[in-house]
Structures are given as structure tokens and as C-alpha cells.
Amino acid sequence: MESFNLNEEESVYLLLIIQKIEKVISIEDDLKLQAWRNLSSENNSFYQEIVDTENSLSLLSVYQKLQVNPSLENLHHKLNISKKAKPEKYLNKLKSFSPKHWLGIAASISIITFSILYFYHLKDIVTISTTNLNTKNIALPDGSTIFLNNNTEVTYSKSKFITLRELKLSKGECFLNIVHQPDKPFSIEYKDIKVTDVGTSFNFKVSKNQVIVNVQTGEVKLNIVNKPIDINAKAGEFVSYDWSNQRIVKEKISDLNFKAFVDHHLYFNDSSLEEVVKTLEEVYHRQIIIENEALKSKKLTAEFKDQKFEDILLVIAKTLDINIQTKNDIVYLD
Numbered sequence: 001m002e003s004f005n006l007n008e009e010e011s012v013y014l015l016l017i018i019q020k021i022e023k024v025i026s027i028e029d030d031l032k033l034q035a036w037r038n039l040s041s042e043n044n045s046f047y048q049e050i051v052d053t054e055n056s057l058s059l060l061s062v063y064q065k066l067q068v069n070p071s072l073e074n075l076h077h078k079l080n081i082s083k084k085a086k087p088e089k090y091l092n093k094l095k096s097f098s099p100k101h102w103l104g105i106a107a108s109i110s111i112i113t114f115s116i117l118y119f120y121h122l123k124d125i126v127t128i129s130t131t132n133l134n135t136k137n138i139a140l141p142d143g144s145t146i147f148l149n150n151n152t153e154v155t156y157s158k159s160k161f162i163t164l165r166e167l168k169l170s171k172g173e174c175f176l177n178i179v180h181q182p183d184k185p186f187s188i189e190y191k192d193i194k195v196t197d198v199g200t201s202f203n204f205k206v207s208k209n210q211v212i213v214n215v216q217t218g219e220v221k222l223n224i225v226n227k228p229i230d231i232n233a234k235a236g237e238f239v240s241y242d243w244s245n246q247r248i249v250k251e252k253i254s255d256l257n258f259k260a261f262v263d264h265h266l267y268f269n270d271s272s273l274e275e276v277v278k279t280l281e282e283v284y285h286r287q288i289i290i291e292n293e294a295l296k297s298k299k300l301t302a303e304f305k306d307q308k309f310e311d312i313l314l315v316i317a318k319t320l321d322i323n324i325q326t327k328n329d330i331v332y333l334d
Contacts, residue, residue, distance in 0.1 A: 013036055014050065016029050019126070019127075021050075022126055024128065026137075026138065124157055124158050125155055127153065127155045128154050132150050140156075140165075140167075142165055142179055142184075142186075144186065146175070148173075149174065151171065151172050152169075152171060152174055153171055154167050154168060155167070155168050155170065165181070165184050167186075169188055169206065170190075173206065175201070175204075175259055175262045176204065178201065180197065180199035185197060190204070190206055192227075193224055195220050195221070196221045197220060198219040200215060200217050201215075201216045202216060211241050212238060213239045214253055214258040215236070215237055216235060219234045219235070220232070221233075222239050222241070222248075237250060238254075238255075260279065264304070264305075265306065266283070266304040268301060268302050270299050271299065273298045277333070284309040286329070286330075287329070288332075289333070291332055291333060302316075
């Protein structure tokens with residue numbers, strides 16, 4: 001590539017291209033990338049250039065296997081210098097290079113080095129993210145799966161993940177179903193919080209000043225770097241840590257809908273309409289406004305299994321005898 005000064009659109013699609021190369025792209029993003037390539041020949045050329053560059057980088061593995069002596073012999077041959085040549089001949093050869101020649105060599109080496117490091121970084125660091133409007137279900141290299149809620153981002157190093165199964169959560173919420181490997185424990189980190197799998201599936205959520213871990217199966221260990229906090233939680237338990245007061249709590253899971261953003265399986269047991277609305281907003285990413293304050297305390301007992309948002313609203317409206325209106329994609333209850 002001639003320049004690395006990518007515009008905003010190219011940067012977005014560069015990330016999708018890298019995800020496709022690394023085979024961690026979602027079906028939705030793969031279709032988005034294909035549609036972008038089809039828009040113009042320039043877009044497709046940009047895509048092909050990145051793919052070709054990535055393929056060229058595979059030659060680095062060959063370089064790593066080269067032996068020193070054969071490499072030097074090849075260099076001598078190219079410079080027409082005999083292995084038995086005297087040092088003076090090397091010096092004369094080097095002295096014949098002009099300052100401009102040396103600057104050109106230095107520039108070329110810098111460009112090559114920068115290119116290799118730049119694309120190797122993109123090749124090694126895998127970023128999986130969602131927007132405010134979408135979620136993703138991704139299979140990790142070890143067979144584990146991770147479901148990202150909206151507005152979530154995780155990263156991992158492909159080269160290190162082989163031996164150290166580590167994820168970093170930058171923001172948001174995710175549900176993890178981990179393939180247990182006793183000799184290679186799986187962990188996910190957010191700032192100084194680290195949660196290690198002991199053979200389990202669990203939910204990891206960052207909310208304001210708090211981290212919440214809900215354990216569905218198995219067991220996890222939560223510890224905080226440089227603090228004497230190391231606590232285990234088993235299936236049916238949750239652990240929360242608040243940075244503002246450094247308070248850690250472990251209790252039985254009370255929020256039966258902690259995984260609802262994954263499977264849309266909702267439970268409401270004598271729940272107030274205010275609680276129901278809060279859950280629906282988190283699961284379906286829709287804004288709901290209760291216009292009448294008196295409605296907030298109305299109670300609902302119901303179970304919904306992977307039902308559409310609109311169908312759930314209809315059930316709530318009939319059960320609690322309330323009116324529903326939608327304006328500009330905002331739902332109003334009255």
C-alpha cells in the first residue's frame with residue numbers, strides 16, 4: 001500500500017477484512033463486507049491488496065527457518081562478493097555508496113519494517129465488537145463461544161491465545177461458554193479485574209463503577225490485581241465488585257434474566273412494570289417510556305421464550321390493561 005493514512009470508512013472495512021482473514025468475522029459483517037466490495041472496483045482492489053499483503057507475510061515463517069550461513073552465502077552471491085574476499089573489498093563496496101544511496105536504503109528498511117509490524121499487529125490482535133444496534137455470537141479458536149451484547153468490545157492476541165487463553169473486555173457485556181482445559185485456564189479481564197474459568201459458562205458485565213459476574217454452570221475465580229481479593233463463585237451465584245467503595249459481594253443469583261440478551265428467555269415473577277420495562281430495554285435495545293407514574297408499580301408474572309418484542313408488549317398490554325403507542329421507534333405506555 002502507498003499510504004497508511006486511511007479514511008474512516010477504510011479503517012472500518014480494514015478491520016472487517018482482517019476479521020475475515022482470521023476467520024472470526026460474523027455472518028452479518030461478512031455480508032456487509034461483500035456488499036462494500038461490490039460497490040466499486042476501488043473497494044475490491046483495497047480488499048485484494050490487504051489479502052495479498054497478508055499472504056506475503058506468511059513468508060516470514062520461511063525467514064525464521066533460514067540458517068545464518070546459507071543466508072550470508074546468498075547475500076555474497078548477490079553482491080558479487082566471494083566468501084574469501086578481503087575486508088578492503090567490502091569497505092570499497094560500501095564507500096562507493098553515496099549519502100543519497102544510504103538514505104534510500106534506510107528509508108526502504110524503515111518502510112518494510114513499519115509495514116511488517118503494522119500488518120503483523122493487525123494480524124495478531126483480534127478485535128470483536130458490536131454497536132448500539134447489534135449483538136454477535138462468535139466462536140473462539142479453542143472452541144469456546146462468546147455472545148456479545150450491544151455496545152461491547154473484546155480483544156485477544158492470536159499468537160498468545162494458543163498458550164494463554166486470555167480475553168480483554170474493553171466495554172459492555174458478554175456471555176461465555178468455555179471449553180475447559182485444565183492445563184490452559186481461560187480468563188477474561190477488565191482493567192484490574194480478572195475472572196478465570198474453572199470449567200463453566202458465565203456472564204461478565206461492566207456497569208458504571210461495577211463489574212458483575214453471573215455463573216450459570218461450573219465455577220469461576222475472580223481476583224483483583226494488587227489486592228488481597230480472590231473469591232470463587234459456583235453455578236447459581238453471582239459476584240459483584242464496586243470500584244467506588246471497593247466492596248465485593250457474592251450471593252445467589254436473583255436476576256433470572258441475566259442471560260436474556262443471549263436467548264431471549266424472560267422470567268417475570270410478580271415484577272413491577274418498571275422492572276419489566278428496564279429488562280426489555282436491556283434485552284431488545286428499545287426505549288420504553290411509562291407516561292403514567294401509577295403504572296410503574298403494577299405487577300406482572302409471565303414467562304416469554306424467544307418471542308418478538310412486539311408480541312411481548314401485546315401480552316403486557318392485555319394483562320395489565322394499558323395502552324401502547326410507538327412514535328419514532330420509542331414505545332410509550334399509558
